[in-house]
Amino acid sequence: MLLYENLGINESGHLTIGGMDTVLLAEEYGNPLYVMDEDQIRRNCRTYTRAMQKYLPEGSRPLYAGKALCFKGLYPVIQSEGFSADVVSPGEIFTAVAGGFDPARLYYHGTAKTDWDIRYAIKNGVGCFIVDNYNELEALDRIAGEAGICQDILLRITVGIDPHTQEKINTGRIDSQFGIAVDTGQAADFVSRSMELLNVNLLGYHSHIGSQIFETQPFMDQVDKLLDFAVEMREKYGFTAEIFNLGGGFGVQYTENDPTISIESNIREIGEHIRCGCEEYSFPEPVILLEPGRSIVANAGLTLYKTTGIKEINGYLNYVTVDGGMTDNIRFALYKADYTMTNASRMHDEQNYFCTVVGRCCESGDRIAEDIYLQKPERGDIIAVLGTGAYNYSMASNYNRVPKPAMIMVSGGRSRLVIRAQTFEDMIACEL
Numbered sequence: 001m002l003l004y005e006n007l008g009i010n011e012s013g014h015l016t017i018g019g020m021d022t023v024l025l026a027e028e029y030g031n032p033l034y035v036m037d038e039d040q041i042r043r044n045c046r047t048y049t050r051a052m053q054k055y056l057p058e059g060s061r062p063l064y065a066g067k068a069l070c071f072k073g074l075y076p077v078i079q080s081e082g083f084s085a086d087v088v089s090p091g092e093i094f095t096a097v098a099g100g101f102d103p104a105r106l107y108y109h110g111t112a113k114t115d116w117d118i119r120y121a122i123k124n125g126v127g128c129f130i131v132d133n134y135n136e137l138e139a140l141d142r143i144a145g146e147a148g149i150c151q152d153i154l155l156r157i158t159v160g161i162d163p164h165t166q167e168k169i170n171t172g173r174i175d176s177q178f179g180i181a182v183d184t185g186q187a188a189d190f191v192s193r194s195m196e197l198l199n200v201n202l203l204g205y206h207s208h209i210g211s212q213i214f215e216t217q218p219f220m221d222q223v224d225k226l227l228d229f230a231v232e233m234r235e236k237y238g239f240t241a242e243i244f245n246l247g248g249g250f251g252v253q254y255t256e257n258d259p260t261i262s263i264e265s266n267i268r269e270i271g272e273h274i275r276c277g278c279e280e281y282s283f284p285e286p287v288i289l290l291e292p293g294r295s296i297v298a299n300a301g302l303t304l305y306k307t308t309g310i311k312e313i314n315g316y317l318n319y320v321t322v323d324g325g326m327t328d329n330i331r332f333a334l335y336k337a338d339y340t341m342t343n344a345s346r347m348h349d350e351q352n353y354f355c356t357v358v359g360r361c362c363e364s365g366d367r368i369a370e371d372i373y374l375q376k377p378e379r380g381d382i383i384a385v386l387g388t389g390a391y392n393y394s395m396a397s398n399y400n401r402v403p404k405p406a407m408i409m410v411s412g413g414r415s416r417l418v419i420r421a422q423t424f425e426d427m428i429a430c431e432l
């Protein structure tokens, strides 16, 4: 029932995270409240750093995909775990740098970079661009030339793999809006053009096949495609890629019905596959980059709401209403994403109240979960949604003028505020 190793129940019958009483945390900091367990984030990071060191070619390293959860105070944690990071916008670059992150360890993604964006990234000393398309390649070469630098780049290529996940988070197919396709022959031209340009330095390839992937086969197929392509480019243009960036996408368990994966054994399998492939083609083993986002932060976070009560429509269904919703967690509205919920105030009660949990917005899509069982709540109980560390705060909005909640970080039995709650004044601060 508790799903993750960092959760527990204390003698008051309250849910705990990292040993701390969530009901007391909500009392102290207010609600809704995002809670992140720093110790769990670090454990998740170490799973990657250890396995990558052990099983992948020398120099291989993880990048944290900041889009999953991006705020200033997270970057020192990620950096101290030896991670590099990927960013997808000047706003993420600004946030990472403001958090003290070394810009040389930033990898800059994005399919629609403007000249201004490119200049901003160069000015801030971003280490590597992941170039998505021809227009960007030409613009980057021109702007890097003006700045008097030679910019390290990876080319984003599309390997045509469908990892059997939901349509909206599936990016590796040939008709993807991201990258340049191998199968159409265009990726080869992309490589040869990069080699002609004087102000970019091509290091290798990037490919990201999707998110919430539970099987290893799609990653093996991806490695095969990248290696075939790299061998072809070596023969055709004499370019030997030093880096393969395999993107992110390792799946995370949100409910008991989801499978679990072992990141360590996945990385071991990928490593063996690369070694064999490289031997077969006598291709030098490339440095492997992985870009986990969700699997670093999702299970380290939860959201605490206060319920405003229940509404029973006799003969139909029961609603539980909470003081947040799609403004702080839009994933149910976007993808019908399932979460595990529990009444943090009554962990010893039976979880037998069949209900649908809805938020405070004037929108029938404002739901957090449908048809679930909770311990029957009373107005004022704290309802916890587990596994909300990824793609919740980073996708939050001010719809219906609901302020974004505060976030706290817990570690070693202590808590600290890392993002204060937005005020009404914050919401009108840009309005003239």
Ligand SMILES: *Cc1c(COP(=O)(O)O)cnc(C)c1O
Pocket (backbone or CB within 6 Å): 065, 067, 068, 109, 208, 210, 211, 212, 247, 248, 249, 250, 291, 292, 293, 294, 295
């Ligand atoms: C979204 C994304 C990631 C992170 O994916 P997760 O599923 O959160 O691990 C990594 N790289 C790229 C290019 C992405 O778009």
